[in-house]
Amino acid sequence: MGVAVGVGFAIVHAFAARSEWAHAADPVTQEKKRDFAPLLTAYQATCRSANIKMPQHRAVAGRIQVPSRWTILAVLFVARAAFAFQFGSVGAVAPQLRQSLGASLADIGILVGIYFAPGVLLAFPAGTIGHRYGDKATVLAALLAMLTGELLMTSSASWSVQIAGRLIAGTGGILLSVLMTKMVADWFAGREIATAMAIFVNSWPVGIAISLMLLPWIGARFGLPAVNLAVAGWIMIGFGLMAFFYRAPEAVVSVGGEPGSVTSEMVYAVIAASSIWCLYNLGLVMIFSFGPTMLRRARLVHGCSWINDQHRPLAHGAFGSLRRLAR
Structure with a gap:
């Protein structure tokens, strides 16, 4: 009796662990649960009669938690x-x-x-x-x-x-x-x-x-x-x-419809779509590959121009003071 219950426990526990990852709304999974229901009911009755604690699985409102x-x-x-x-x-x-x-x-x-x-x-x-x-x-x-x-x-x-x-x-x-x-x-x-x-x-x-x-x-x-x-x-x-x-x-899930032959319109559509995608990625890659260097260089040039245009008198005064101190 104990051996039979132990074997049944292992079988049901393995099936339950596998079912934790199944879709609750999946028709295949629902059919498996219906087929397994009589065996599960008999196993639960045997466990109760032998005072064996049933394994607990994560569930919310009677439904097994699964990743959506x-x-x-x-x-x-x-x-x-x-x-x-x-x-x-x-x-x-x-x-x-x-x-x-x-x-x-x-x-x-x-x-x-x-x-x-x-x-x-x-x-x-x-x-x-x-x-x-x-x-x-x-x-x-x-x-x-x-x-x-x-x-x-x-x-x-x-x-x-x-x-x-x-x-x-x-x-x-x-x-x-x-x-x-x-x-x-x-x-x-x-x-x-x-x-x-x-x-x-x-x-x-x-x-x-x-x-x-x-x-x-x-x-x-x-x-x-x-x-x-x-x-x-x-x-x-x-x-x-x-x-x-x-x-x-x-x-x-398979999409319905009979497979057809490759037509010239299909080839042209694929070439057009792939060309658009290629040009889009080419422009995108150029921007973020060389953009940081360009912006950094532009910022340095702008900073030098700003110093030359706005602070030339101040710079001349500072260098004149340094020359007088050196003397």
Whole structure:
């Protein structure tokens, strides 16, 4: 009797633990619960007769607490914003990098652009990689690659190390960007997909904006290594959220309709959309990559002009006083 109850306890406990992560409104999950109801009722009666305490699971108003698809979207938003935060980190501290590395503006441009160089090779097979090893596992590996590249850049001020770190981090960033778009589509296919995609896409400018506002201050106050550590910290937060909160949907909702052949109109539409997206990102990258250096230079020039125009008599008087004291 005790052995039977123990085995039943293990089976039901395992099923209940698995069910904690299921959607309350998912038809597949509801069907599983209905099929399991007689076994659960019999098990509860056996436990009561044997004075065995039932396992308690988190529940609110009779419903198991589960992460909603909006919670999953928030996790994906933070993790992808880490990707944008890392990409924008070089442009944000470009003036400090030029002084530290002895680099020119062209060198800074290389350091910015080489982040996306792995995309030439990984953009197409990224989906296949995710399908083979799992979306979550691949994204976690991508975040680890981003973290490794950032820590490598922290370890040395050598130009070759900086290039290697950006390449490694960019490899992870490309995998993350491609697969996370699919993850959002899996969770929201057929229900509020436009809203979800609009929120998700905005993680890119949000991450870049935060890097432009925060990282220059960190670099001026604590130095460039602190900038790399700040980027690494955000990546670690994204890794933790993905590892502990993300899960794949129980059943991917398929969109109805028969697959059709690729037409010339479809090809033209894809080319037009991708060209617009390419030009938009090109202008955006140019602004935040070289904007900080341009603004800093403009501020210095404006300051010198202001001194020359407004305070030339004061400057002449001060230098005259110094010459008289020297005599």
